[in-house]
Amino acid sequence: MNEQEIKNILSIQRKYFSTGSTLNVNTRIAALTKLKDSIIKHETEIQEALRRDLGKSNFESYMCETGLVLSEISYMLRHIRSFAREKTVLTPLAQFHSRSYKKPSPYGVVLIMSPWNYPFLLTLDPLVDAIAAGNTIVLKPSAYSPYTSEIIRRIISDCFDKQYVAVVTGGRSENTCLLKEHFDYIFFTGSQSVGREVMKHAAEYLTPVTLELGGKSPCIVEKTANLKLAARRIVFGKYLNCGQTCVAPDYIYCDRSVKDRLIKEIKKQIQKQYGKQPLERDDYGKIINKKHFNRVRNLIDKNKVILGGKADPSTLRIEPTVLDNVTFGDAVMQEEIFGPVMPILTFDSLDEAIRNINSMPHPLALYIFTGDRPAAGKVMSRCGFGGGCINDTIIHLATSEMGFGGFGQSGMGSYHGKDGFDTFTHHKSIVDKKTWLDLPMRYQPYKKLNEKLIRMFLK
Numbered sequence: 307m308n309e310q311e312i313k314n315i316l317s318i319q320r321k322y323f324s325t326g327s328t329l330n331v332n333t334r335i336a337a338l339t340k341l342k343d344s345i346i347k348h349e350t351e352i353q354e355a356l357r358r359d360l361g362k363s364n365f366e367s368y369m370c371e372t373g374l375v376l377s378e379i380s381y382m383l384r385h386i387r388s389f390a391r392e393k394t395v396l397t398p399l400a401q402f403h404s405r406s407y408k409k410p411s412p413y414g415v416v417l418i419m420s421p422w423n424y425p426f427l428l429t430l431d432p433l434v435d436a437i438a439a440g441n442t443i444v445l446k447p448s449a450y451s452p453y454t455s456e457i458i459r460r461i462i463s464d465c466f467d468k469q470y471v472a473v474v475t476g477g478r479s480e481n482t483c484l485l486k487e488h489f490d491y492i493f494f495t496g497s498q499s500v501g502r503e504v505m506k507h508a509a510e511y512l513t514p515v516t517l518e519l520g521g522k523s524p525c526i527v528e529k530t531a532n533l534k535l536a537a538r539r540i541v542f543g544k545y546l547n548c549g550q551t552c553v554a555p556d557y558i559y560c561d562r563s564v565k566d567r568l569i570k571e572i573k574k575q576i577q578k579q580y581g582k583q584p585l586e587r588d589d590y591g592k593i594i595n596k597k598h599f600n601r602v603r604n605l606i607d608k609n610k611v612i613l614g615g616k617a618d619p620s621t622l623r624i625e626p627t628v629l630d631n632v633t634f635g636d637a638v639m640q641e642e643i644f645g646p647v648m649p650i651l652t653f654d655s656l657d658e659a660i661r662n663i664n665s666m667p668h669p670l671a672l673y674i675f676t677g678d679r680p681a682a683g684k685v686m687s688r689c690g691f692g693g694g695c696i697n698d699t700i701i702h703l704a705t706s707e708m709g710f711g712g713f714g715q716s717g718m719g720s721y722h723g724k725d726g727f728d729t730f731t732h733h734k735s736i737v738d739k740k741t742w743l744d745l746p747m748r749y750q751p752y753k754k755l756n757e758k759l760i761r762m763f764l765k
Contacts, residue, residue, distance in 0.1 A: 307474050309483045315472045316487055319415045319442040322469035328412060328440045331390050335383060337437050340465045342379045345372065345430070348461055352426055355453035359425060360547065361592035361623075370547065371427040374704060378431050381706035381723055382438040389438070389727045400763035403743055409734040412440035413514075414490035416730060419481070419504070421496045422450035422594050423550040423644075428495050428518075429458055433471070435726030441491070442470055446484055448496075449477035450594050489513055491730060495552075498715055516719030516729055518552070519712055520642050521669040525555035525699065526659055526685060528676035529564050535697070536675035537571035540648075541579055543673075543699025545626045548591040549602075549646040553671040555699055556643055557632070559659055562652040569630065569650065573613055576626045585616065585623045592622040593645060599624070602645030605638045614646075634662070656681055660688050668692070668714035673699050692716050 327333060345352070352372055356362040362371075382389075390410055397406040416436045420429035429447050436443045445462065447455040452475075459473040466472075474480055485507035494504045495518040508515045525543075527536055544555050560568055576584075584590050593599040599622045606615055606627060614627035624646050632638060632649040639649060653659040663672070672691035676682050682696045692712035693702045703710045709725030711717055721729050747756040 307476055307480055307483075309486075312474060312480070312483045312487065315444060315468055315474070316415060316489075318469045319444070319472070323412075323414050323442045328442060328470070331387055334386060334390075334438055334440055337466065337470070338379050338383055338386075338434065341430075341434070341437070341461070342376060342383075344461045344465050345376060345379075348457060351457050351460075352454070355451075355457045356426060358453040359422070359451040360550070360594060361590070361621075362547065363589035363591075366547070366589070366591070367426075371424055374427050375430040375434065378434045378706055378722065378726075382434055382727070385724070386438050386727075389724060390440070397737070398763070400760075401737060401739070402745070403740045405738040407736055407738070409736055410439070410727075410731045411734050413730060413732055414441060416441040416443045416491045416493065417446065417484060417487075417489040418443060419446045419484075419492070419494045419496065420448060421552075422448035423547060423552065425451035425454035426458065432493050432495075432721055432726065432730075435721050436493070436730045437471070439727050439730035441730055443472070444484065444489070445471065445473045446481065447473065447475065449475070491515070493721075493729070494518065501717070516711070516721065517717040518710075518719075518721075519670065519715065519717040520552040520644070521667055521712070521716040522556040522639070522642055523553060523669040523671040523691070523694075524557060524559045524663055524673070526656075526663075526672070526674040526676075527558060527560035527564065527568055528656060528674060528678060528681050529561040530677035530681070531564070531675035532677060532697075533564060533568050533571050537568060537575045538579075539698050540673075540675075541572060541575040541626070544648050545576075545580070545646050546700065548593055548624070550591075550594065550598075550644055551700065553693075553700055553703060554644075555648075555671075555673055556669070557639065557649045557651060559651050559653060559663070561656075562654055565650065565652050569612065569628070572628060572648070576613060576628070580626055584614075584625050585618050585621070590623065593624060594622075596622065598644070602643065602647060605641075605643060605645070606647055607632075607636065607638065610636075610649075656684065660685060663689050668712065668716050670712040670716035671695075671700075671702070690714065 353364045353367045356367045393408045395406050397404050418432050462473045488511045492515045498519045501517045501519050610629040612628050612630045614625035617624040627647045629649045632651050668690040670692040672694040674685045695702050706723035709720030710722045711720030747759050
């Protein structure tokens with residue numbers, strides 16, 4: 307799609323938004339219902355697209371992508387009327403007699419740019435929130451997941467006119483064209499480097515943004531942890547989608563006294579969950595493309611591999627790999643891994659672990675496995691991170707009842723459920739002042755009696 311076509315889409319969306327059609331909550335409900343029906347209708351095609359792009363099994367496609375989108379739609383359909391309603395708030399005595407209220411209003415024309423690792427979920431989830439809030443939307447899915455981008459395009463074109471929701475496919479040139487345009491809100495999920503570019507372009511128009519980025523999310527294993535259960539849940543979270551998950555445990559940071567026992571349990575769990583020949587399993591995914599395949603392979607120090615390490619360039623698969631005796635200076639610790647490689651580092655005290663984690667950029671997620679509740683509370687309170695779990699991994703993002711997002715270098719803003727609705731909404735603060743009474747004290751000329759009254763009202 308060329309620059310003029312993109313301009314035309316923005317033009318017709320602005321005209322449509324200006325008609326006020328999306329302000330009607332019934333219109334939003336109808337749009338979400340239509341989208342839900344279309345997703346259910348095309349579920350098999352969605353699964354096939356995810357299999358071709360990322361090697362995902364049908365089970366994983368539904369559990370981690372399609373099912374979560376349907377859940378978000380269902381949540382919004384249950385709550386949208388409440389979210390969109392004006393909220394009366396207390397009026398101070400000095401404003402007698404008035405009604406004060408907050409009015410949720412959509413931003414207008416919204417741009418949603420999504421990544422390739424969960425291409426269906428991370429495109430459709432924010433779309434659901436933006437529709438619920440009453441915006442018109444331009445979607446830009448990733449060029450790295452072309453099959454999923456195509457089924458998204460087909461679903462959206464079946465459900466919506468371009469004046470309401472439009473899909474722009476393509477690569478870097480289309481991204482550049484989009485970012486040159488004036489949107490009312492930009493929602494971006496992806497890398498930190500591209501996130502910086504999005505923010506620079508948004509600054510040209512002072513456009514508000516949400517950035518869902520990533521980072522090196524630590525998984526702390528404290529000495530009182532249930533190591534068998536910890537290993538099971540860590541292996542699930544780390545190697546899901548071949549490690550290509552923004553909230554995957556990037557590295558294991560464990561108490562030195564339990565490291566050997568933890569490694570033993572991790573090895574057992576990898577074999578139990580992925581078998582002796584994971585590269586030959588139909589339900590084991592693949593790295594998205596050759597570029598990322600080579601990047602991940604280059605992060606594997608063969609001298610530190612204690613399990614896995616094999617790779618198949620023909621299928622873009624890398625075995626679940628474990629690295630031991632890793633330090634913060636190693637290459638694998640200099641960037642987000644985003645692949646099936648698990649470095650294990652050790653600490654001698656929890657305070658040491660907290661200091662080291664806080665000395666690095668804030669991660670998108672943090673996990674701690676422990677049987678010591680005060681230790682968990684200490685880490686949750688003192689470490690800076692987007693969100694996380696105690697005694698589990700990843701599952702904190704699989705609910706519409708809590709917002710999901712990072713801060714600092716892992717992003718800004720959040721979405722899911724009410725937080726998602728609010729992300730795409732401006733809440734107008736309005737005072738409806740009655741005309742039958744007009745207190746004279748605020749007007750010139752000011753008198754001492756009026757000052758006393760003002761002080762009484764505003765204490």
